[in-house]
Amino acid sequence: MMKIKAKIVVRGIVRGEAIVSSMPISFTGSVDPNTGIVREPGHELEGQSIAGKILLFPMGKGSTTGSWQFYATYKRGNAPKGIINLRAEGVVAVSAVITGTPMVHQLEQDPFQYIKNGDMVTINGDEGFVEVEREAP
Amino acid sequence: MQLTKKEKDMIEGKYGPGYQRCMEILVAVGECYGAERMVPVTSVHIAGNYSVMETEGIEWLEELAQDGARVTVFTTKNPEMFDFEDWREFNIPENLLDKQNRINDVLRTLGATLTYSCHHYLVGNLPRFGDHIAWASSGSGAYANSVIGARSNRDGDHTVISAAVTGVIPEYGLHLSRNRKGQVIVKTDSLNIADYNHADFQAMAWQIGKKVGDRIPVFVDLPPNIVTQNLKAILYTLTVTGAVGLVHFVGITPEAPTVEAACGDDASSLEKISVTQEDVDQAYREISTSSDEKVDLVIFGCPQCSIQEIGEVAEFLDGKKIHPETQLWICTSDWVKTLCKRMGYSEKIKAAGGRIVADIGAACGPYLYLPQQGVRVIAINSARASYYSHNVTGMETWFGSTRECIETAIAGTWRGHK
Numbered sequence: 255m256m257k258i259k260a261k262i263v264v265r266g267i268v269r270g271e272a273i274v275s276s277m278p279i280s281f282t283g284s285v286d287p288n289t290g291i292v293r294e295p296g297h298e299l300e301g302q303s304i305a306g307k308i309l310l311f312p313m314g315k316g317s318t319t320g321s322w323q324f325y326a327t328y329k330r331g332n333a334p335k336g337i338i339n340l341r342a343e344g345v346v347a348v349s350a351v352i353t354g355t356p357m358v359h360q361l362e363q364d365p366f367q368y369i370k371n372g373d374m375v376t377i378n379g380d381e382g383f384v385e386v387e388r389e390a391p
Numbered sequence: 392m393q394l395t396k397k398e399k400d401m402i403e404g405k406y407g408p409g410y411q412r413c414m415e416i417l418v419a420v421g422e423c424y425g426a427e428r429m430v431p432v433t434s435v436h437i438a439g440n441y442s443v444m445e446t447e448g449i450e451w452l453e454e455l456a457q458d459g460a461r462v463t464v465f466t467t468k469n470p471e472m473f474d475f476e477d478w479r480e481f482n483i484p485e486n487l488l489d490k491q492n493r494i495n496d497v498l499r500t501l502g503a504t505l506t507y508s509c510h511h512y513l514v515g516n517l518p519r520f521g522d523h524i525a526w527a528s529s530g531s532g533a534y535a536n537s538v539i540g541a542r543s544n545r546d547g548d549h550t551v552i553s554a555a556v557t558g559v560i561p562e563y564g565l566h567l568s569r570n571r572k573g574q575v576i577v578k579t580d581s582l583n584i585a586d587y588n589h590a591d592f593q594a595m596a597w598q599i600g601k602k603v604g605d606r607i608p609v610f611v612d613l614p615p616n617i618v619t620q621n622l623k624a625i626l627y628t629l630t631v632t633g634a635v636g637l638v639h640f641v642g643i644t645p646e647a648p649t650v651e652a653a654c655g656d657d658a659s660s661l662e663k664i665s666v667t668q669e670d671v672d673q674a675y676r677e678i679s680t681s682s683d684e685k686v687d688l689v690i691f692g693c694p695q696c697s698i699q700e701i702g703e704v705a706e707f708l709d710g711k712k713i714h715p716e717t718q719l720w721i722c723t724s725d726w727v728k729t730l731c732k733r734m735g736y737s738e739k740i741k742a743a744g745g746r747i748v749a750d751i752g753a754a755c756g757p758y759l760y761l762p763q764q765g766v767r768v769i770a771i772n773s774a775r776a777s778y779y780s781h782n783v784t785g786m787e788t789w790f791g792s793t794r795e796c797i798e799t800a801i802a803g804t805w806r807g808h809k
Binding site: 261263264282283287317318319320321322323325326328329330341342343344345347348350351352359 | 412419439444447529545547549782783
């Protein structure tokens with residue numbers, strides 16, 4: 255068990271399987287709202303679904319319309335259930351707020367060191383920490 | 392963040408769930424960027440249209456309205472999908488008509504003004520120097536910061552709608568004077584810009600934007616009498632290839648009477664960038680995506696055409712006929728369309744076989760239904776619209792000057808740079 259303190263963007267507690275992207279993500283264009291599958295050519299998550307996962311990525315990028323597309327993805331049941339960012343920017347933060355998706359950022363230790371694809375991860379957005387069910391490397 | 396009593400009351404739900412949701416959105420954005428407080432806004436502009444909002448987005452707005460939220464600041468709206476007066480002539484699918492009616496209804500209930508224009512600063516939404524505003528469209532946001540001297544960040548629609556309802560926006564980024572200093576000097580004196588047309592300025596800005604990235608550029612040698620259309624050409628293109636929110640045009644931008652005023656004491660130590668004429672020529676080849684010279688549609692209006700631009704088109708078209716297999720659309724606001732009728736421009740353009748289309752822009756909206764009507768290759772005088780219509784809606788494009796595009800409309804095949 256590994257516990258890392260984080261700053262809270264959206265409150266709530268959620269546990270799930272991690273999916274990790276070292277590349278930024280745009281929710282307008284990169285993710286198909288009908289499936290939750292990343293469709294951006296050349297993206298490291300291309301062809302993988304983020305639906306129902308705990309999504310770790312550095313930050314959002316691209317169009318400011320991303321919050322509309324994230325909302326449609328959420329309403330169709332294909333959004334991630336929790337978000338961890340290195341440093342949140344406005345479009346992803348707003349996406350999390352309007353969907354009530356627990357979200358944290360600015361972790362005290364580099365989450366890419368400790369969280370790998372498939373790990374079970376809990377975001378505690380009430381107290382401000384992330385817990386990884388895995389031995390520290 | 393430090394909130395005022397009214398802001399705290401909103402987030403605690405004392406003004407109802409609509410105001411509460413909006414204040415929650417603004418606080419989350421403010422916390423992300425380390426804002427210390429909110430500042431009042433005087434003007435709001437909403438960008439999103441149906442292609443990005445989708446049905447769920449309309450429902451989100453409808454819930455917000457049902458929850459009692461109403462705008463408290465003058466708020467306008469970007470273009471949509473079709474002309475509200477002449478829509479019957481365009482074979483618009485039922486489904487899109489229904490969605491558009493719902494968008495109209497909910498925005499009217501919320502209290503937004505249905506301008507369906509991206510030159511909203513020409514039709515009534517004109518902030519003053521130093522005003523804090525929330526404009527969610529990157530091109531006009533850059534125009535507000537750089538030409539008007541109002542202050543806007545690169546905000547998304549949920550943020551600006553929240554600002555419209557609560558009347559405030561988190562104070563960070565370009566709202567703060569300390570973040571508005573020039574960061575990179577742009578030299579254009581090696582280019583023969585005295586002979587540049589509106590398309591050449593865009594091709595130049597296409598290349599400069601790549602070098603600028605997300606910094607604040609300072610153009611030091613543009614002539615102060617440069618026409619506004621050419622400033623728009625630079626700004627609306629820089630926001631495509633660069634993440635630019637503010638440009639200092641020395642001698643033009645209200646905050647930049649001199650290089651020193653734009654940059655502070657650091658002016659002499661800043662990096663200087665420039666582009667060559669070869670770079671500008673190369674931009675034409677990068678911006679156009681089509682290899683098929685037969686053009687289905689020539690379209691102007693990203694941003695929507697001003698009355699002056701349409702006057703030039705009407706004069707050029709007078710007595711000519713466009714090719715029977717090529718359409719010519721001139722996109723503008725409903726205000727300017729009305730003025731075109733009064734000026735006789737509508738008649739001249741119609742006689743030549745073209746049409747003035749209100750309430751849409753040339754970048755996205757009409758491509759929701761035009762491909763089903765056989766439109767595949769377009770010719771356009773906007774680099775920005777070429778980029779978005781290709782990347783968002785899959786159109787093939789030719790980019791060139793207004794004159795080259797009109798000659799194309801008459802010939803039916805591309806007549807500009809290749």
